[in-house]
Amino acid sequence: MEKTNKWVIDPTHSEVSFKVKHMMISRVTGHFEEFEATIDTENDKFENASLSVEIGIGSINTKNKDRDAHLMSEDFFKADEYPKMAFTSKSFTDDKIIGDLTIRDVTKEVTLDVDFNGIAVDPYGQTKAGFEISGKINRKDFNLTWSAVTEAGNVVVSDQVKMVIDAQFIKQ
Incomplete structure (x- = not known):
């Protein structure tokens, strides 16, 4: 069936973040400030929708400029050579999105959990759809292989x- 509805992410009501354990005792949270995403759908149920996402690596923000610079370096994202990461869905249901995630020069299939929060019309007449999406990846699968161990033996x-x-999307 033809995809007849196009939805574009609303960056002022959306957030792309990640969490990673630091020294195995705490979590560091980071955000990407620049991202674009679209969903093409057959209807407003989002079954069989097509999701496409691009995230600017240079927009990473972990509240520490030195750490952000390290994450953009050759040890991790290699942002000079690979300025964007991308995700393209293969399957979209009410509770799962399966698709190809590309980081650096590696593309791997990942499965993400989805909570569809529904559709609402805002005070300006725009139709919006809200989602909470989460998942886990192994960073080393994408050549983000830098590693260090503390004197006490903690990673x-x-x-x-x-x-x-x-993510909040606006119907076009």
């Missing part, structure tokens, strides 16, 4: 990264 950065996306 500085966990391999597992939790992604948390709160």
Whole structure:
């Protein structure tokens, strides 16, 4: 069936974040400030929708400029060579999105959990849809392989990264 509805992410009501364990005793949260996303749907139920996302690596913000610079370096995202990460869905249901995630030069299929929060019309007459999306990846699967161990034997950065996306889309 033809996709007849187009939805575009509302960046002022959306957030793309990640959490990773630091020294195995606490979590560091980071955000990407620049992102674009669209959903093409057959109807307002979002079954079989097509989701496409691009995230600007240079917009990373962990509240620490030195850490952000390290994350953009060759040790992690290699942002000079790979300025964007991308996600393209293959399957979209009420509770799961399966698709290809590309970070650096690696593309792998990932499954993300979805909570569809519904559709509402705002005071300006715009139709909006809200989602909470989450999932986990192993950063080393995407060549983000930098690692260090403290003198006490604690790993500085966990391999597992939790992604948390709160997204509001505007129907076009």
